[in-house]
Amino acid sequence: MDNRNIDIAGVAISPDHYIDGRRVASAETFELFSPIDQRLLGRVSEGLDEHVDAAIRAAAQAFPAWSALDAATRKPYLDRFAAEIGKRADALCQVESNDAGVLLSRMRHGVVPRAMLNITWFAEHALTLQQRPIETEQAHHRVRHDPAGVVVIITPWNAPLMLSTWKLGPALAAGNCCVLKPPEWAPLTCSLLADAAHAAGLPPGVFNVVQGTGARAGAKLVSDPRIARVSFTGSVPTAKWIAQAAGANLVPCSLELGGKSPFIVLDDADLDNAAATGALMYRNAGQVCLAGTRFLVHERIAERFIDTMRGYVERLNIGDPRDEATEVGPIIHPRQVERVNGFVERAVAGGARLLWGGQPHPFGAQYYQPTMLTNLQQHDEIVQNEVFGPVLTLQTFASDEEAIALANGTDYGLGGVCYGAQDHAVAVADRVRTGFIWVNSFGIRDLAAPFGGIKRSGIGREGGDWSFEFFCDVKDIVVPKKPFRASFSQR
Template identity: 55%
Template sequence: MSDRHTLSVAGVEVDTRHWIGGERIASAETFTDHSPIDGSPIGEIARGGAAEARAAVAAAKAAFPAWAATPRTERARILHAVADGVDKRLEDLAQVETRDNGALLRSHRRGVMPRVAHNFRFFADWLLTLDHEDFDTRGHTNHVSWDPAGPCVLITPWNAPLMLATWKVAPALAAGNTVVLKPAEWSPLTASLLADIAAEAGLPAGVLNVVQGHGSEVGAALVADPDVRRISFTGSVPTARRIAEAAAANLTPLSLELGGKSPLLVFADADLDLAVDLAVEQYDNAGQVCLAATRLLVDSTVAAEFTERFRTRALALRQGDPRDEATDLGPTIHPRQLEKVEGFVRRAVTAGARAVVGGGRNEELGGLYHRPTLLTDVAQDSEIVQEEIFGPVLTLQTFDTEAEAVALANDTRFGLAATVATGSHERAERVTAQLVAGTVWVNCFFVRDLQAPFGGARHSGVGREGGTWSFDFYCDLKNTVTAPKGWTDHG
């Protein structure tokens, strides 16, 4: 440790203070950040509250006019410089985030951190193409424009901290807004590094602010601030309800990406090897993925063969230290999350479910490692089928008809995503048209393009982001109607 405000994490220096108005700001109180890899304390992090929330929003408000007036080309240039900074520090970011949230180092190196840089480049480039063709109304010209909205509060989750943060930060900044980013308290470190990278790239002071702390303290103060003009949140349904109540007082527009209980429908005509691959892939990031298809719905005629193939593949997964290149499955992020996962499994087994794979902690590893688990003999109305677990736990149910498969798939309060495995194009078209989901994958999983709309139906969220949909949210859309004549000057 270099000083009392700096941690050395995997050999990388990380400032533990907030980033507000272009300065590092300490708090009177701190909270302890632990690594899920071994449970060891990483260090003490500044714990913000109402005062820090007010200061951050004030800094964002003060910086907004100049940033909003910055030409698109200049905003895009700076965002590209931020992306370049991410690329230069990719290994630092990967090492720190793996230590902080326990996800696989190989994934951070090869996929997650490159995606962070791509987020900035994509929205910078999209900004320069953002346009709507003028149209005529009885000789009058209609011109649509996207005006920056103002300070934005972005509250991000712990399962993919930096990637999901920049999925929000990049379009908000590209749109000409200023930002207050509140990272999850279980994984705050790479947000602090992002502040350093953005400053080095030339982002003006106050345009990006980072405030750390608990949601019930600093988060609650941020979303209730009347100077905030947009709130984007990724997390749980109960927290979203509290945010929505606070935002309602100020009529602050919201974008909410919430929980999921997504199905994977495996039809008898599917390539079973592919279907098993897709199913095992749902254990990615120890099952801590909102999009994960945790409900396996399998045609009864192939269920036995599918289950046996799945069991063989799942048992071959290597669980261990996420810094090891050979590891397939890391730890659960926090003791509270592990207890939650264990509680779901324990209650399901008590109610009659059978653990075909796993069923509890990995006793050999100890700590926060829960074995990849598959439960069968589960009722459709049971807790294990209806509620989001957010851990390496899948359920398997069977169906006899296509109609039954669709009915089971849609029979939860969620609607974030769905995956379909079938060898029939016609069946794929019929089934996907009936599924309630923001994203449907057919014979694939987790193929994401930033120009596509992303969000959930029902309790899985409100609104869509991605491509122009992001700018629609982060901007105030304006239509200017001009008469064909009446000009009296030439300047």
């Protein structure tokens, strides 16, 4: 075993980049700490200009051969990739739980199976995209989805394994070669992902991992003129910078950004079900972009709803994410704890009322109490801006029109939840300006369906054909049905 490896629960993780099918160390490193107990996990190679250049060069060199394969020939590589992820299931669960604070139970029962599906589903779906015919009066059209080239993928710290595979699946299945930059606060499962790709026999250069900070490795990656696409999930300020840097080279970007989604409870809702679902918004310590964080509750039922939801929240198990019984774990980093607490303190100072929570949790330094604030105005900072922690707000409304106005009254538009009698809830959901909204449910996802936001919540959609529309160059081959004769009047 390489004595430079990081050891977590007996799992050896390389701290180095993965470039052109081999591990590459850096002369510079950065420290990595666990959010569970702040212990030092190890030192990770920092991505310097030379590593970014090598990874992009390797991907560009691998692209002609990989893109020349048809989808059916690429599929066995990707099926083996998913199988290798499955073989490492226990390791991936232990490592991401320690590295990112994600619940071990959620990793085992949700994230790892979904990561495998992200690869196999898109490999299968790519088979349906070959040369779609369109018949018109004048011509036969054959529409091709050709791979774009070198793709840069940048993922966030709240779900590094799931979101990396969510992007890698369609990008690789389409015939692109990828450079993945993991989050600097939680990079280790992406290193194990490189091991899985290597064991699966993906050709050198098809998949590369460059670790490091966004300001250094990330900035160099997205501004390189050799890349063809950038897929990013993260914050709005970072997305703006990425879009400017990539835009200088006219490189298309897919940007899945923050959320400030409404959780609407109508006066004919099943209150117990709505309240139980509401407690789920504290999952992953509230570090979930698609969570409904702004509760909008009809004034006639508000007190009953608050009492019911309080009962569910009081029963939440807060603690070590490696314990299967834990339901709320730590916040990723001390800086994020400060940010979350700052939002709450400023809100209370401005007149907000705490319904529950409102301060760090005694379990540990990076744990925060599930919190709900009310007595708020629509323009308040905590109503308008993403907190990304276990902090929710509650406002009341008197009519559907008011609920819809409040729901649409932020610059975000990622997701939403609406509880009520089904026809009533659907009618309200129809008028909420957002990328998706769950009616009397939460978290139902299908890889064939579109995912993404509007306004400041992002640009583009992921899932199904939408992923391939982004990761491919769509080409129309036009063959006339009648002999064609050129004319100056032809347009």
